[in-house]
Amino acid sequence: MSSPKLFMHIKEPSLASNLLSLNSVSQYELNISHQGENWLDQLTLAKCDVALIEVNSLDDIALKELIHSPVFYQTEFLFFSQGEPDPILDQLMNKGAGFHYRAPFHFKLIESSLDDVFRELSAIKGNTNTQTSYLDQFGLLVGSSTAMHSLYQTIRKVAVTKANAFIIGESGTGKELIANTLHVFSQRAEAPFVAINCGALSPELIDSELFGHVKGAFTGAHKDHQGVFEQAEGGTLFLDEVTEMPYEHQVKLLRVLESGEYKPVGAQQVKIANVRIVAATNRTPHDAIRDEVLREDLYFRLAQFPIMVPRLRDREGDACGLAQHFLAYRNAQDGEHKQFSAKSLDKINHYVWPGNVRELKHAIERAYILADDTIHPDHLITNDVNHQVEQDKTAGIPFGMRLDDIEKIAILKTLKQNNGNRTDTAHQLGISVKTLYNKLDKYESIKAI
Template structure:
């Protein structure tokens, strides 16, 4: 097999030298961009397998040219940026780039990514808008810790196979993001990704949700309905919290996995499923089998390739970076320049985060709403959440507007209705507090 072609657009001379001296980069035929011509046009003329691009003040026309071409879905990309939130770069990532490293660079991680691309060239499509400061990214996953870099490698290797994947991880750790990244890095990336929470399905309608139904098959079936197996045809079906599925339906699911056959409710027609199944659970699956809530034969059928998502406490190197990542996202969205104080970052680093990445994300979003310019520890509501019952009862997935409202009323209650003390505690002006209270009164 001929050597793969690497298109290199790097403006930093020191970085260029480091790359060209690397043994792994030398395994490619190198095509360097020329400064007197648009590097995108140069790259489009090459039949390259990998493009390593330093995104240093790219012109909007370059973004647009890349997005209009199909090259993003045909070759591997490794992007390097300064980490400044850039909506145009995020749009580019959504259209097809794979790895995105922020400066200052860990060259070992960059070269590991090059090595991965060399060993297993495959399409990676990214569809998630990301705003961040300094964390690396693969697909929809963000993080630079050793645990996450190991996860990236695992996902990349299994994605290009047809093996069923069983994702195991705590609530809020990012299991659906892993599932979606497996799909986006697979050969089914241009087909549907359909996710369904098995624990949220009613026992009366679960067969219909999974396999579909025909008009008139039961009371209320006013039209034909496609189940998730039909919706995900040729793509990927993600069964979240599969251990919560009733045993009766587990038997039917097992049959589909073994034979590929299923029958919509009320239909005599047997359909053949062409989907890749990815399942997930926040339980210990072997314990679920022992407890009799997960069929052993279904477990072994689903877990051709188990993937464990590390909890946030095992990603200590990512915690403060993720906080900055989510804050950068809020700043970009709201066109603000808010910052986390050193004390707030210290609290973020020390907190145990039982709700994992989801809890951290919501804490930063709450703090962003509460703070004017500088986010302090009390804006994060972490200590309040452990000592004040009213805040502790707030669900982790409550919308931001409702979280803000609950936090304001909880603070008013603590301060016996004193609006000056409440505003000071929440880090907002008294005028802002009055405006929000007036808004809530109008809504009620």
């Protein structure tokens, strides 16, 4: 089996030398351009799988011609530049050209990208009957849609700054993967990435989980404990579902962001926080502030750079691509060669995926277990289940029941289904958290009478 072919058009000697020294480059069949000649013509003749292109001139004729060339769709590109604005290159990146690395270059990440591309190309060349993943990958994120490439571009810009980022998106869209990718591409990449789900914190232990405690600080504190601010020292702290943190505790987080200081529970000594904060929520910040589940001053401290995450249904073509990606990796894990039928891909493509990527991944996992060699539409049970729910959503509601009684039943059943999580319950019912609290208080008052 022949190795994937790599084309290199790099003029700057030190950059060329560093790239040639990467172990990942040695895996490819290497083709180096003749300087002074049109590199796109050379790439077209060479028919390479991957191209490393140095961009250092707005007058680069080949770059302008690339978007109209079939090579654009047949080759994985890694562009290198000194960072000068280049509208032609920006247009190429928005069309899904690949990766754009700006000086100073992070060669470890470049090598990782080349390794990933090599593995995917080798799988394709080695077994054309094997389900493969063809989607672009950036950090821990996978997707080739315009929406995802726009997200990659945003992450590249934000990652190299010191700004706190606030990730906003529906459940299942991959907010933690985005936070982790921000970390990987930041200057803190060698330090820890620590994630904590604010919705899972016990109100009695929030201070300890965030800031730590010393031995004997409270009953059960048998030894010193590092909080997440200390665990993430020098790195990135990801506060997932930050709007689930009790409102009265948010002011303590605000103080740390304002002063950089915190004190473990029971300690006398103040510590200085050295972390980058990335927070996330599945709620609209405006609604969360209005409903008094997120402090407005805390939001502005966290959201120095807001990042909006696209829903899966807004990522044209990515649903099928992700399905094939998940199946390819599951096949590789088990040594299988399962495939999607054309009708199953059509079903995946036309379903709206309200649970986003998480729902899709779970559906593929179930289909993989159910199928023998080929995954057919009946193995993808999600759409059928939701269709049945749509048909039966009025079942069990008796005629003539008072509307306020129906409302009470809906609220209490939804609250129970969500294990008492009032934010999720309000979100599903289409009401504010404040309204939900008022109604629950009303029910308690009636019960007391």
